[in-house]
Amino acid sequence: MWRFFGMLLFVVNAASAACPVWPLVIAHRGASGNLPEHTAAAYWLAMQQGADFIEADLVPTKDGVLVSRHENELSQSTNVATLSQFAKRKSRKIIDGIEVEGWFSEDFTLAELRELKARESKPELRPDSAAQNDRYPLITLAEIIQLVERFEQQSGRRVGLYLETKHPTYFRVEGRRLDGSLINQDISMMLLQQLSQWQRQADNPVYIQSFEISNLWWMHQQGLQQYQVKAKLIQLIGDMSGTSLYPASNFAEPWDLLGKTAREARQINPMLQQADFHYGQFFTAEGLKFLQSYADGIGPWKEQWFSQSQPQRKVFLSARSPLKVHPYTFRAEKTFLPAGVTDLTTELRQVFLQGIDGVFTDFTAIAVQSRAQACTN
Template sequence: MRNYLQFNSSPPIIIAHRGASGFRPEHTLASYELAISLGADYIEPDLVCTKDGVLIARHENEISTTTNVAECLEFANRQTTKLIDGKSITGWFTEDFTLEEIKTLKAKERLPFRDQSFNNQFSIPTFQEIIDLVKVKSGEIGRSIGIYPETKHPTYFASIGLPLEEPLIEILHNNGYKSATDPIFIQSFETGNLQKLRKLTDLPLIQLLENFGQPFDLVMNGDSRTYQDLTAPQELAKIAEYAAGIGPNKQMIIPVDSDGKLLNPTSLIADAHAVGLLVHPYTFRNEKQYLARDYNDNPETEYEQFFNLGVDGVFTDFTNTALTVIQRIW
């Protein structure tokens, strides 16, 4: 830890992954508000679109796992099967609902091992409502809270006439987010989506990277490059032409073997920093099943290792745990 601090006196930013999703149903105003009170620097809304073109916060456009839509008899006939990013998915989809209809639904906890007592209490927020919350809470606590929106399935939404880029930038610019130094990052797993956004705004962009598969836009374009290919130094240099940083799966930084044991760290952080890219890995969680065996069920040990390696921020479901480690170190 001491060696890293010799070179970086600023702590990594804490990005509240879907809000305080370890404690409240994800992507609800209650989840975001709790994350802010726990000390988050940024809150992360995943954005999808309604039938009438409104951006709302859901991790997926298929909403049966995160809302009570399956229990609403009036929407029973909306269940359908669609091809989303090459996968056949059956359920209920945001693009088949108006905002007014979405607002009749309630959020529920997606993971069965997390607290279910808040189910059916909170509505589905619009992106504008999230921005409004951030502005109010920033004023109340006297520090600037950032937002870190992700565009979900942008190629798919564009294919059905509901592109995400223009509505996203319009909302952000109208709310005063216009400069590269404003407290915001826009993220995407697709590359073309970010390159289009770069032409629309000066706001900082983050290229998300998974430790398997390909960006869907590359698949559609017949480009064989995988996410792993994009971590090569020459590819990181290309990313740096349109993005301010990368958001890699944390196993791209410290791989884990089939027995759940840590392997040696890769050079990804150093390679990204060499071309001027920030590194914000995901997702840090407290539960045992998400921790490598080497951490002995102690999530703080995981944060310490990644902080020691020099990450610039972390996506976490448990803001309070990340903050505890940061306060101890910095």
């Protein structure tokens, strides 16, 4: 499955001396800087622009189909709020400890979601993409798989899938539908079942990522072998400072350690039994050892990963950690650029020269060009 990585490294080894490693370009929600995110058009454009992987966030429908949306709340990236037939589906729910109002994927069948169209989630920053609103339908995981297969047939180039399980604890044991019944959907198991079927005839590389710990632990200990799936596991890292804590925010703490699964999840490792455990504690010798016991890499928030005030990242370098590092998310708009950096090309060239293993970006074309400039000189 991973043989193409070896071939790629062989091809670029002589030319990439300027970069410690040849970094992956991961198309975050597709070419989402150019077109509405998580659509077939955005994924196809990203592959045409040279993405090594396309990233999809996965949430379930009422009838158990995995679809690609950044959140199960749909109004931020679709036209659902404008459709009168679904006006009564609006509700308020508690998701990972935070109250959210809107329309939710688990309250729609796939047939009903087919009536929705995608919209740009950052219209004030991306008016050109927003001009494409209401043109593209939502897309399922099965259809994404078909896209990468068709792209390889047409181009001869294999593209990998980078898949995120969104809110696994919520969907499995906490969340409820409009009628009050439990959702009771294990999206990690659903994902492995689907990948198992696909991998019987395809060997495209796959990464699976999550902000929670216990579902990745289960995959490593049991799920991947049980379903005969070949995939690398990535622990997503939120706020490392420990300041964005519940109930004000849930970006610093894995929700499976706080919600209804907390007692079970904290038994995985002694360090998780600390009442104040947060993502920053992964950046200790003990945390690094724990990560290496179940994950193949981390996906840190790039605003902190590259900050001089976050020396914790040095533990990965000093310990010569085998974990891959794929920071998120690199964007071209000025509001997302570091102080003193004029454009995304400059930022990415600096990042590549540091030896990062891959980057999540909304702007695939810029990243591919920046990698060529930084790593082949």
